[in-house]
Amino acid sequence: MSLGLIFLFIVILLFGVLGLFYINRLSNEGRLVLQNNHESLVYCNRMMRALEDLRTDKNALDNFRENLKKQQQNVTEVGEKEATEDLTRNFNELLIDPSDSSNYSDIRRSINKIEDLNEMAIVRKNGVAQHTAENAKGALTWLFTILTLVAFTFIFNLPGIISDPISRLSEGIRAVAGKDYKKRIYLKRGDEFGELANAFNTMAEKLDEYESSNLAKIKFEKSRIETIINQMRDGIIGLDEKRNVLFLNAVSEKLLGLKESTIVGSYAPDIALSNDLMRTLLQEGPEKKELKIYADNKESYFNKDVLDVMDNGILIGQVIVLRNITPFHELNEAKTNFIATVSHELKTPISSIKMSAKLLTDLRVGALNEEQQELVRSITDDSDRLLKITGELLNMSQVETGNIQLKLQPANPTAIVDQAVQAVLFQAQQKRISIHAAVAENLPFIQADVEKTSWVLINFLTNAIKYSPEESGVEVSAFRNRDKVEFIVRDKGRGIEEKYLPRIFDRYFKVPGTHDRNGTGLGLSISKEFIEAQGGKIWVNSELGAGSSFGFTFNAA
Ligand code: ADP
Numbered sequence: 001m002s003l004g005l006i007f008l009f010i011v012i013l014l015f016g017v018l019g020l021f022y023i024n025r026l027s028n029e030g031r032l033v034l035q036n037n038h039e040s041l042v043y044c045n046r047m048m049r050a051l052e053d054l055r056t057d058k059n060a061l062d063n064f065r066e067n068l069k070k071q072q073q074n075v076t077e078v079g080e081k082e083a084t085e086d087l088t089r090n091f092n093e094l095l096i097d098p099s100d101s102s103n104y105s106d107i108r109r110s111i112n113k114i115e116d117l118n119e120m121a122i123v124r125k126n127g128v129a130q131h132t133a134e135n136a137k138g139a140l141t142w143l144f145t146i147l148t149l150v151a152f153t154f155i156f157n158l159p160g161i162i163s164d165p166i167s168r169l170s171e172g173i174r175a176v177a178g179k180d181y182k183k184r185i186y187l188k189r190g191d192e193f194g195e196l197a198n199a200f201n202t203m204a205e206k207l208d209e210y211e212s213s214n215l216a217k218i219k220f221e222k223s224r225i226e227t228i229i230n231q232m233r234d235g236i237i238g239l240d241e242k243r244n245v246l247f248l249n250a251v252s253e254k255l256l257g258l259k260e261s262t263i264v265g266s267y268a269p270d271i272a273l274s275n276d277l278m279r280t281l282l283q284e285g286p287e288k289k290e291l292k293i294y295a296d297n298k299e300s301y302f303n304k305d306v307l308d309v310m311d312n313g314i315l316i317g318q319v320i321v322l323r324n325i326t327p328f329h330e331l332n333e334a335k336t337n338f339i340a341t342v343s344h345e346l347k348t349p350i351s352s353i354k355m356s357a358k359l360l361t362d363l364r365v366g367a368l369n370e371e372q373q374e375l376v377r378s379i380t381d382d383s384d385r386l387l388k389i390t391g392e393l394l395n396m397s398q399v400e401t402g403n404i405q406l407k408l409q410p411a412n413p414t415a416i417v418d419q420a421v422q423a424v425l426f427q428a429q430q431k432r433i434s435i436h437a438a439v440a441e442n443l444p445f446i447q448a449d450v451e452k453t454s455w456v457l458i459n460f461l462t463n464a465i466k467y468s469p470e471e472s473g474v475e476v477s478a479f480r481n482r483d484k485v486e487f488i489v490r491d492k493g494r495g496i497e498e499k500y501l502p503r504i505f506d507r508y509f510k511v512p513g514t515h516d517r518n519g520t521g522l523g524l525s526i527s528k529e530f531i532e533a534q535g536g537k538i539w540v541n542s543e544l545g546a547g548s549s550f551g552f553t554f555n556a557a
Pocket of ligand 1: 459463464467491493494495496504509510511512514516518519520521522523524525548
């Protein structure tokens with residue numbers, strides 16, 4: 001822009017100066033012709049006329065003299081001075097002798113000479129003026145041509161000079177917007193565009209550095225996380241939202257018997273078609289179920305945990321975690337074996353203590369005083385309690401080791417209910433609780449282990465008596481429900497808070513605040529195992545303060 005303006009200024013200046021110079025010169029030359037020569041011609045003309053009128057007009061002499069004087073003051077050409085002096089001398093001679101006609105002709109010749117000189121000068125000066133005009137024309141034409149060429153160069157190049165860097169800059173900006181941080185703009189210019197290009201390049205360089213350092217950081221973090229995941233003893237499998245495999249760690253590679261490199265990106269359900277474990281993992285269902293997996297020449301136990309990966313409330317993938325619980329399993333097994341051994345070993349001595357206590361009360365052994373009788377009763381009670389506990393522990397260990405021995409046979413529900421009621425009658429009487437048995441007539445037989453089913457019913461009844469107030473009633477019923485036989489023990493005791501119901505069949509669970517010295521928290525969980533092992537279903541209904549119902553159903557045989 002500055003260049004263009006400077007150029008425009010120079011054009012105006014050059015044309016102005018040159019034009020003025022030539023116009024001034026031409027006007028000078030014109031004025032000189034007028035002043036130097038045209039006036040001399042006028043004087044000569046007047047002197048000529050005065051000379052004609054000299055004999056008739058007495059003013060003619062003065063007129064001649066006046067014009068001669070002016071001519072004397074306007075001598076400008078070479079030879080004009082001599083001609084004017086000749087004229088003056090001839091005029092003086094005429095004044096001395098006016099009758100000499102030769103003086104007239106001398107004067108005329110002198111005037112003609114002066115006229116010739118001035119006319120020649122006019123012709124010459126006209127030539128000079130013409131030459132000057134030609135020069136001016138030439139110079140101005142040259143100047144015009146050169147400036148037109150320069151102007152044309154400007155017209156064709158100036159838009160390019162401005163738009164070229166702009167388009168290159170916008171091209172660069174577009175590249176950077178598209179994350180091409182390697183883009184650079186090379187403008188070898190010292191102007192604002194050059195500065196802009198340099199600033200752009202610096203910016204792109206900084207972005208590039210930032211990007212590559214970020215990338216390096218992300219790569220480093222990725223490999224760190226991969227190493228951590230690979231070092232874990234748990235199996236970890238990552239899936240994306242479309243259930244394509246994202247990663248596998250070393251443990252899950254071993255468990256699945258697949259290589260990460262071969263299955264990454266594959267659709268997990270496709271892999272499940274030929275891989276049993278993958279099929280189990282993808283199955284929806286109780287997640288906490290234990291999986292027994294044979295890998296690395298040994299049996300291991302895993303818990304499947306499926307974690308949903310969310311981003312801003314949108315599911316972006318899943319992580320399947322196979323928690324290795326083998327150590328816990330082994331410890332649990334050791335504990336169960338220990339409990340089984342101890343409770344088995346305790347059973348015989350406790351039974352013999354009970355037997356001895358019973359013998360002590362026999363009068364044939366000897367009479368006991370009141371105090372001694374009380375002590376023996378206490379020994380019997382405690383032995384009963386110990387027997388119950390060891391019995392439950394033994395049952396539990398059988399359940400845990402999967403060693404339940406079932407004697408399934410067609411059984412009469414009425415007989416089972418009667419057996420259970422008989423077993424708890426004494427306890428009920430002690431709290432003056434009435435047991436009402438309501439067994440439907442003509443009940444079909446069920447396929448069950450009588451001993452274990454009675455045990456469950458006894459456990460229900462014992463709990464009902466335990467958690468009911470004195471002098472209340474407990475109802476035990478058995479009836480047909482379509483093709484099923486249902487057993488229910490209902491009490492009007494203290495009931496169970498709703499939040500504890502889901503855990504009531506868990507091992508060792510006791511409702512907080514239960515002060516029962518004899519309770520192990522095992523009764524209900526053993527009941528559940530016994531009933532489910534026989535193909536039955538167990539359930540509970542309870543309301544705090546209103547009482548509880550515990551029941552189970554069997555298919556009619
Ligand atoms: P325990 O041998 O300690 O009684 P159970 O497994 O039989 O263990 O019972 C677990 C818990 O359930 C008990 O501690 C008790 O708090 C609660 N419970 C069982 N039956 C009843 C019932 N009929 N009424 C109220 N609470 C009960």
